[in-house]
Amino acid sequence: MAAESKSGELGSNLISFELPGIDGKVHSSGEYDKYDVLVIIFMCNHCPYVKAVMGRLVRLQKDLERSGVCLVGINPNDDSTYPEDSFEKMIEFASGYEMNFPYLKDESQDVAKAYEAVCTPDIYVYDKGRQLRYRGRIDDNWKEESLVTTHDLRNAIGSLLKGKEVPSPQFHSIGCSIKWKQS
Numbered sequence: 001m002a003a004e005s006k007s008g009e010l011g012s013n014l015i016s017f018e019l020p021g022i023d024g025k026v027h028s029s030g031e032y033d034k035y036d037v038l039v040i041i042f043m044c045n046h047c048p049y050v051k052a053v054m055g056r057l058v059r060l061q062k063d064l065e066r067s068g069v070c071l072v073g074i075n076p077n078d079d080s081t082y083p084e085d086s087f088e089k090m091i092e093f094a095s096g097y098e099m100n101f102p103y104l105k106d107e108s109q110d111v112a113k114a115y116e117a118v119c120t121p122d123i124y125v126y127d128k129g130r131q132l133r134y135r136g137r138i139d140d141n142w143k144e145e146s147l148v149t150t151h152d153l154r155n156a157i158g159s160l161l162k163g164k165e166v167p168s169p170q171f172h173s174i175g176c177s178i179k180w181k182q183s
Contacts, residue, residue, distance in 0.1 A: 014038065014130035017111045019074065019104040022091045027072070027104055033130075036068035037160050039153070040124040042117040042178065044077045045093040046084040049175035050120050053138050054097040056145060060154060061101045067161055071101040076112035077120070077179040085179070112178060119175035123153060127160050134160075136170040 018028040032038050041057065043050045061071045077085040087105050094103050106112050115124065125134035134156035139148040156166045 010132055010135070012132045014040075014126050014132070015111070015114045017074075017104075017106075017114075019106055019111060020087075022087070022094055022103045022105075027102055032070050032072065034068075035070040036128045037064075037070070037157050038126045038130065039069065039071045039157070040115070040126070041071060041073045042076055042112055042115070042120055042122040043073045044075045044082070044085045044120045044176070044179075045089050046077075046082060047120045047176040049142055052142050052145075053121065054099075056138055058098060058100055060157075064157060064161075065100075069157055069161070073099070073101060073103040074106050074111060075103065076106040076109050076117060078109070078181040080181070082179050109178075109181060117178055119173060119177055121173055121175050122178075123173055125153070125156050125160070125166070134166045134170060135173075137173045140171075142174065 014029055016029045018026060021027045057071060061069070075085055075090055079086040079089075083089070090103055090105060093099075115122075121138070123134070123136060123138065124132055127133050134153070136152055136156070138151075138153045140150045140152065141147045152171060156170075159166045
């Protein structure tokens with residue numbers, strides 16, 4: 001089921017987290033303090049929206065890693081109802097797409113809830129002071145990369161790296177709804 005991200009509380013502070021990564025380490029938000037721009041992406045393995053943009057995200061990290069930018073993927077989905085989003089499948093997914101950024105599992109879903117994440121992908125961009133400056137889409141055509149005319153995420157990051165405000169308007173990300181655990 002498709003869902004649309006919220007606008008986000010621009011200017012709000014980064015919400016801290018401590019989550020296990022597919023690299024066997026526990027990652028905390030503080031370990032990314034050295035980066036000028038931090039991009040948090042709520043994502044998963046099975047979502048066609050995520051699969052369609054993974055190559056773009058990998059290229060973005062490769063292009064901007066020397067500029068002080070770090071992407072971090074967080075999978076909040078309930079893998080008891082969506083086994084393809086299990087930790088083991090995350091490792092396979094990351095290998096298949098040659099992911100070059102951390103991929104973490106939010107098993108409790110507490111982090112996704114704290115961020116008020118809605119869909120996969122749901123993207124949050126934080127400046128050096130760790131204030132939210134962008135919450136929106138990657139570009140204007142998630143399905144057909146060859147038809148992309150505006151690179152919203154890349155442009156937002158570029159603005160922050162130049163010390164400028166992120167251009168408006170910011171368009172919502174669209175993706176699969178997060179698969180919440182049933183209470």
